[in-house]
Amino acid sequence: MVAHTALKGHSGAKLSIEIHDGQQVVRKEAADAARSDRLRAQAAKQEAAFLAGIPCPRVLARSERDDCFHFDMEYLPSISIAQTQIDAVPIDRPALLDFIEQNLERLASGAQGTIPVAQFKAKIDQVRQRCRASNLLADLVPAIDRIMDALEGFDWSGIPASSCHGDFTLENILYNKERGFFLIDFDEVDLSSFYLDAAKLFQDLWGHWCLRELSLGGAGQVALLNAMVNIDGLRASLLKRLARRWPELPAKLLPMVILHLVRVLPYCSRQELAVLVVMRINQMLVEADMHVDPAERSLNGVV
Ligand SMILES: Nc1ncnc2c1ncn2[C@@H]1O[C@H](COP(=O)(O)OP(=O)(O)O)[C@@H](O)[C@H]1O
Ligand SMILES: [Mg+2]
Numbered sequence: 282m283v284a285h286t287a288l289k290g291h292s293g294a295k296l297s298i299e300i301h302d303g304q305q306v307v308r309k310e311a312a313d314a315a316r317s318d319r320l321r322a323q324a325a326k327q328e329a330a331f332l333a334g335i336p337c338p339r340v341l342a343r344s345e346r347d348d349c350f351h352f353d354m355e356y357l358p359s360i361s362i363a364q365t366q367i368d369a370v371p372i373d374r375p376a377l378l379d380f381i382e383q384n385l386e387r388l389a390s391g392a393q394g395t396i397p398v399a400q401f402k403a404k405i406d407q408v409r410q411r412c413r414a415s416n417l418l419a420d421l422v423p424a425i426d427r428i429m430d431a432l433e434g435f436d437w438s439g440i441p442a443s444s445c446h447g448d449f450t451l452e453n454i455l456y457n458k459e460r461g462f463f464l465i466d467f468d469e470v471d472l473s474s475f476y477l478d479a480a481k482l483f484q485d486l487w488g489h490w491c492l493r494e495l496s497l498g499g500a501g502q503v504a505l506l507n508a509m510v511n512i513d514g515l516r517a518s519l520l521k522r523l524a525r526r527w528p529e530l531p532a533k534l535l536p537m538v539i540l541h542l543v544r545v546l547p548y549c550s551r552q553e554l555a556v557l558v559v560m561r562i563n564q565m566l567v568e569a570d571m572h573v574d575p576a577e578r579s580l581n582g583v584v
Contacts, residue, residue: 291452292466294320298356306341310351317350319469324352326447326467335384336463357463359455363491366511367504372456374515378522380454380462381482384446386526388475392443396474401437404472404540405429411547417555418546424559428543431566435536439529440476449478451485476530479523480537486516487534488542488561497553535569 288296293312298305309324311317321343328340338355345351365372409429412418418425446453447468456462470477485491489512495505524531539562549555 295351299353301341301353305356306353307338307356308351308353310346311349314348317345317348320352321350322469323467324350326469327354327465330464330467335387336380336460337465337467338463357455357457357460359457359463361452362454362456362462363451363485365456366451366515367492367495367508369507369511374518377454377462378519381519382522382526384449384464385475385479385523388443388445388478389441389527392441392475394442395438396440396442396472398437400472401440401540402433404544405432408540408543408547412543415547417549417552420552421546421555421559424563425543425546428539428559428562428566432536432539432543437536440474440533440537442473443475445470445473445475445478446481447473447478449481451482451491476527476533477537477541479527479530480534480541482519483516483534483538484541486512486519487565488538488558490542490545490558493554493557496557497551535565539565 286298288298288307290296290309293316295308295310295312297308299308300306309320311320324340324343327337330337331339338357341353341355343350343352360370362372362377364370409426412425412429413422446464447470448466449464453464453466454462455465489496489509492505492508492512494500495508520531520534542558542562546555546558549558
């Protein structure tokens, strides 16, 4: 196998396109031995998804090298949905909404009961402690504590327990000309619910997580404004679609999206990124206090 091109991921895993028997494949390799188990679970989840007919790249091989797990999968030249919004690349929006709804529907069909509220409380406590222990977050601790207090005050009942994708973001939904929309980067998580998958999409669509590099990278106000308008438009149409199918879901989105956002704080490599996340969460809390339907405030965050 010949190393070919590096791909850019966000998890610390090493991704590259390699040539194997004349075919291009993607190799995903754990950054270190400690992260091998998680990647092994990802490969197993992706393989099971492929066999169940869920659109995703076929897993071709797995192997261990120096205690680091890696797996190879089909290479499907593609663009992420996040990138289509940033670059204003036209997509078939109704087809994307169908794709998202069908995947959530499939997960919802196996739902059994709800996740115990105590599990959410334990997770909130764990994240609070992790944030307090981080040197990089030291200046932000008072602001983060206020957010954690708000999180504890939400009603965490009624969130269905079901299987999930685990990291259902706009960066992990890709589009390939021949295969259409497909999923990558499955994750095994401790709180498993299709509601939390839906909330991951709103981490991008409402929390603007997928705009972090654009926001911090000095791409220019026009580029950022353009991306926000595109993202906010997609948010409004997805919210409408999900509210029709799961009328109880919208009221649960705010706490779930904020929980997803605070969970990234201990992993932020730059303080500016943590500040951006805290600011965005505070904007969302103010928005909720004003009892404004996010779908109707399409320019919120821009003005
Ligand atoms: N099978 C694939 N075919 C084409 N591109 C891929 C494939 N798998 C990953 N990529 C590209 O690599 C990027 C990172 O992959 P991902 O598995 O999401 O890594 P991470 O876990 O670091 O987020 C994706 O956004 C996509 O651009
Ligand atoms: Mg990813």
